[in-house]
Amino acid sequence: MAIDPNDEILQDFLVEAGEILEALNGQLIDLEQEPDNRDLLNSVFRSFHTIKGGAGFLSLESLVAVCHRAEDVFNLLRNGERRVDAMLMDTILRVLDVLNVMFGELHSGNEPEPAPPNLLTDLEKFLVPDVAEAAPEPEPEPAPPPPEAVQEPPPASSPPADGELIGAGENISQKEYDKLLDQLDQDAPKASATPPPAQVETEEAISEDEFEALLDQLQGRGKPAETKPAQPAAPAPAADAMPKPPEPKPEPKPEPAAAAPKPAPAAPARQQAPAAASKAAPAAKQQSPQVDTSVRVDTQRLDEIMNLVGELVLVRNRLSMLRSQTTDDEVSKAIGSLALVTADLQTAVMKTRMQPVKKVFGRFPRVIRDLARNLGKEIDLETFGEDTDLDKNLVEALADPLVHLVRNAVDHGIEMPDERVANGKPRKGRVVLGAAQEGDHIALVIEDDGKGMDPQVLRDKAVSKGLVEPLLAERMSDRDAFNLIFMAGFSTKEQISDVSGRGVGMDVVKTRIAQLNGTVEIDSELGRGSRLQIKLPLTLAILPALMVILDGRRFAIPLASVSEILDVDLTRSHSVDDQETIMVRNHALPVVYVGRWVCPQRENKPSKEGHVVVVHVGQRKIGLVVDGLVGQEExxxxxxxRGLQGVPGLAGATITGDGGIALILDIPELLKEMEKNSPQTLRRSRSVSAPKVEA
Amino acid sequence: MTEAEIKSPAYSSSSAYVTFSLADETYAIDVLLVQEVLKLTEIAPVPGVPNYILGIINLRGDVVTVIDARRRMGLPDKTPDDSSRIVVIDVDNQNVGILVDSVAEVVQINADDIGPAPAVGTDQSSRFILGVTSRDDGLTILISLEKLLSDEEWELLRSL
Structure with a gap:
């Protein structure tokens, strides 16, 4: 069956299932920590169930087959007939991976491949209860029906794989049935003393109207579901009773609709047990707060709004400039309040694009678990500040670099358990992943209590790989030595594993973060652990920049790369190996005449005082000689x-307060470009600047 | 049916053209491509690009690249004056401005009146010429600006 990726129902399903899968990831890891948490088990069960339901409705048989078995396994688990063990978790996590792949295919509009058969058989192996008796703890009565219902599905679940649509039909009724069972389990603990058929009757008697409505929505399908509790062995016959293959398709509405009102009848039932009929309506409301308070908006639309706000900010800037020329108090006041409102609006709109860092952090428990198992290490992951908000684009862009850094911390940082014990450390390693907002920046921290880095080893390594001159390496401060790991081609691991050690990656991480206008700082103590701090701007769309004048035109230098601004006497510069250099606080600072790049013909030696903007590119500090300074601007x-994208040295353009255009400089690229164009003058700057000579 | 027409189906769909002048010759481009015509505004030069790219302008908040048609077509430079115009055209949903000496009018040209481009002129300019037509006041050269700005063209230029 061809899949139309634009189908709205499919889209909704994909979005919903995507969120569920993300949540599942975390829940499963939590579950491994506390295998007896019934709430978790129930919620995982429901997650698989929901995905299965949606998939069944869209006739995605391969999805149904996997989810169905996973659901069955969790049904056993939540009924206490099996216990969570590592084998089972491995299999379930594999299921999650397979599901993610399937959803990936769905996103690109392909019918997902069926799950690998061995995964399905593996899952089925877990379908046998390993605890002899059904755990009889909290609700002894409802327990009997579910087990039977659970043992039923395995035979019944083979049809979905072979006979397609019958499976779907069965699946839907099964879903309804399970939902009803859930409600009975949770909502009628008192009624549980009475036999199941009576249960159904009581509920029907209590909220007959709701139940009728529900039945109507189910279009008669509720009937078999209703009778099922009476004869738990009914699922197979029920499937036979509804073998009309086209059934599921012509009624797309009732299915989601039925799912939605369900909580409502359930709630009244709960409320009315203590006889409070009037509370039925509020109770129903409480059930669906999220539906009312949040709206899904296409990110493209948000981008549009963001653009418009950007325009508004520019107009505001312009008005603010004009404000200084007017003497009219009223106008001036109005402009003042416009500026305030605009700033608020800008923040508000920015917030709509914000997502909690949790979205990225959520995947790490899994990453760490898998790695730890893989490497035979024992590791605890601690996270903090997961609710810190970050621009959506940043959240997405951060995922890969963070995964890399965490993998590094686990692989290179944390020692083997025995080694740790021998060094007087707790057996379990600790990796901390945190986020915090600091002013207009976000600081992310990745910390481990592993073996730390030996700066001397790093120096030697860099020298032996020919990345750094021996003399330079010797003079390097420890901090600079740590930063060597960001150099391309640098790896301290002798053995290349599939985890890390190829010597690519850290430089990629660094580049990626630099692209996001961020910085990485690294600190380490031998034997105690390492700490990486990433600083990022809150958003990508609006950039704080230093406006400078070059050749009579305005240029913007991203503030993130600016260290300081100096006024120096450029006539006192030295020429070190053809590289203009000035002395700043006893440090040699190479200087570059950016004006030469803007206007190649121009005479490049201003004789008098010059403004030098000190920028940092990686570990190098370089002074850019500019003709004038304007100030900081957002x-x-x-x-x-067209045709100008990818011009080296330029990150984009911006409209200035007076309606003119200023180019935004991409400092690393710009320096690279200038280096390329004038090899004699700049090539040496790297070797001169790499070590900040300690005073 | 002329050769030009067969080559460029876009032709038959519109017979209205905007004419502009460059170095005393009259050129015409498909009116449907033209977004607007601007008086010369301040063009911010961009360092490190081919010389026929004059720079960028602020078109109501959009950054639009401006190309010097003379340089692009291998004609001698001329200082822009009051009659200079920037013709903003839409190429693959992106606006590009083209600086021309002046913009004249919108004319109707019958497809039958378009003759094939004469095999003269430099390689650089003839590539953009679709055909010529003779009107009361002389020869009008039909050029394909979308061709002039096609992606391959950009690629080619970038690799230079």
Whole structure:
């Protein structure tokens, strides 16, 4: 069956299932920590169930087959007939991976491949209860019906794989049935003393109207479901009773609709047990607060709004400039309040694009678990600040670098358990992943209490790989030595594993973060652990920049790369190996005349005082000689037009307060470009600047 | 049916053209491609790009690249004056401005009146010429700006 990726129902399903899968990831890891948490078990069960339901409705048989078995396994688990063990978790996590792959295919509009058969058989192996008796703890009565219902599905679940649509039909009724069972389990603890048939009757008697409505929505399908509790052995016959293959398709509405009102009848039932009929309506409301308070918006639309706000900010900037020329108090006041409102609006709109860092952090328990198992290490992951909000684009862009850094911490940082014990450390390693907002920046921390890094080893390594001159390496401070790990081609691991050690990655991480206008700092103590701190701007769309003048035109230098601004006498510069250098607080600082790049013909030696903007590129510090300084401004980044994208040295353009255009410089690229164009003058800057000579 | 027409189906769909002048010649481009015509505004030069790219302008908040048609077509430079115009055209949903000496009018040209481009002129300019047509006041050269700005073209230029 061809899949139309634009189908709205499919889209909704994908979004919903995506969220469920994400949540599942975390829940499963938690579950491994506390295998007896019934709430968790129930919630995992429901997650698989929901996905199965949606998939069944869309006739995605391969999805149904996997989810169905996973659901069955969890049904056993939550009924206490099996216990969670590592084998089972491995299999379930594999299921999750397979599901993720399937959803990936769905996203690109392909019918997902069926799950690998061995996964299905593995799952089925877990379908046998390993605890002799059904755990009889809290509700002894409801226990009997579910086990039977549970043992029923395995035979019944083979049809979905072979006979397609019958499976779907069975699946839906099964779903309804399970839902009803859930409600009975949870909502009628008192009634549980009475036999199941009586249960159904009582509920029907209590909220007959709701139940009728529900039945109507189910279009008669509720009937078999209703009778089922009486004869738990009914599922197979029920499937036979409804073998009309086209059934599931012509009624797309009733299915989601039925799912939605369900909580409502359940709630009244609960409320009315203590005889409070009037509370039925509020209770129903409480059931669905999220539905009312949140709206899904296409990110493209948010981008549009963001753009418009960007325009508004520019107009505001312009008005603020004009404000200084007017003497009219009223106008001035109005402009003042416009500026305030605009700033608020800007923050508000930015917030709509914000997502909690949790979205990225959520995947790490899994990453760490798998790695730890893989490497035979014992590791605890601690996270903090998961609710810190970050621009959506940043959240997405951060995922890969963070995974890399965490893998590194686990692989290179944390020692083997025995080694740790021998060194007087707790057996279990600790990795901390945290986020916090600091002013207009976000700081992310990745910390481990592993073996730390030996700066001397790093120096030697860099020298032996020919990345750094021996003399330079010797003079390097420890901190600079740590930063060597960000150099391309640097790896301290002798053995290349599938985890890390190829020597690519850290430099990629660094580049990626630099692209996001962020910085990475690294600190380490031998034997105690390492700590990486990433600083990022809150958003990508609006950039705080230093406006400078070059050749009579304005240029914006992203503030993130600016260290300081100096006024120096450029006539007193030294020429070190053809590289203009000035002395700043006893440090040699290479300087670059950016004006030369803007206007190649121009005379490049201003004789008098010059403004030098000190920028840092990686570990290098370089002084850019500019003709004038304007000040700090929040600029909205506009992509360069056609034919200019990818021009080296330019990150984009922005409209200035007076309606003119200023180019935004991409400092690392710009320096690279200038280096390329004038090899004699700049090539040496790397070797001169790499070590900050300690004073 | 002329050769030009067969080559460029876009032709038959519109017979209205905007004419502009460059170095005393009259050129015409498909009116449907033209977004607007601007008076010369401040063009911010961009360092490190081919010389026929004059720079960028602020078109109501959009950054639009401006190309010097003279340089692009291998014609001698001329200082822009009051009659200079920037013709903003839409190429693959992106706006590009083209600086021309002046913009004249919108004319109707019958497809039958378009003759094939004469095999003269430099390689650089003839590539953009679709055909020529003779009107009361002389020869009008039909050019394909979308071709002039096609992606391959950009790629080619970038690799230079």
């Amino acid at each position: 600029v909205v980044i506009k992509p360069l037009g």
